Amino acid sequence: MQTTRTTPSRLAKRAHYDADTIHPILDEALFCTVSYVLDGQPMAIPTAFARKGDKLYIHGSVGSHFIRSIEQGNPVCISVMLADGLVLAKSAFHHSVNYRSVVVFASAEKVTDEAERLEALALITDHLIPNRWDDLRPTTDSEMRKTTVLAFSLAEASAKVRTGGPGDDPEDEHLPTWAGVIPLQTVRLTPIPKAGDKDIPLPAYLAS
């Protein structure tokens, strides 16, 4: 949703407010950064998360200072950034980055419904490792008691996207300097089994 604080001061053409742009970025990003304010001081914590519909979930220990600082519903800013490429121009000035980023302004709602809590934990697990949850033993009551789940509305979310090659000044176009894009990608390497585990085959959902 476009509001005063989701409207950028510059390069407004890069801003997007539609779920079709915002949701895939959130779904592809592995981690978000949660920024909040403590006694006037900005704080930031990178953490795992998941999205379902117009909600974003995070979790943490009930004893975590971070979780306790935001669970009462004070304002947070949740940001993710996917770096897609380094954009090399003919001049230093026009160097840029191809990226897809999302910023969410919201306040935590502490999830108390046990079914929603469990679903959120499954979503967070499967967001990082698709199909993992169903391969795991059930969560215990003790584990659930030690875990806080927070939900955030995506109503005030916005995305910024840059794609394409460099935009050079006309007078630089003739320069023999190499220009273009170096694509960046996050890859998953071959899984390394736990020390001591023997004869446990790698499941198909981890092999792909």
Next chain:
Amino acid sequence: MQTTRTTPSRLAKRAHYDADTIHPILDEALFCTVSYVLDGQPMAIPTAFARKGDKLYIHGSVGSHFIRSIEQGNPVCISVMLADGLVLAKSAFHHSVNYRSVVVFASAEKVTDEAERLEALALITDHLIPNRWDDLRPTTDSEMRKTTVLAFSLAEASAKVRTGGPGDDPEDEHLPTWAGVIPLQTVRLTPIPKAGDKDIPLPAYLAS
């Protein structure tokens, strides 16, 4: 430096305050997230940066709302996170992430010395693309006038690092569930030349 706000409430063994841990994380990370407070609201912007000694530099347009919001020296929190691997345990509860993160509490100092401004821009460019700066035409006075460079002290920086395999509960060790680590890596793919450029060979510093 260890201060009240750089001391984590949990897992204190993961915290580090020495330059030998902090500097390599900052040097390897391509982007940081700058969190700040505007009228009580937390805000966060991902941006490029560079480190020299105990200083971190960022830059931006003199007209940027973000830059103008922090250049007066109000407190910021600068965070970076390198995600090294997904840690798969026998239980959902003990799933974790191998990561190296740094959080810096600081306030912007606006760099006014022209030589330091130029050096900071070179450092930021070469941080993303090593050896790029020397291959570029000199920056113009007009470009420099349009650019703000901010410096931040790393005096109050801390790192958190997790490495290794999953830590399972003893009663879960026998489970036949695959456990271990899926390493994550950010890779640079083959550079894509700018449309229209012909016969400009890829420089050696971009080929490696």
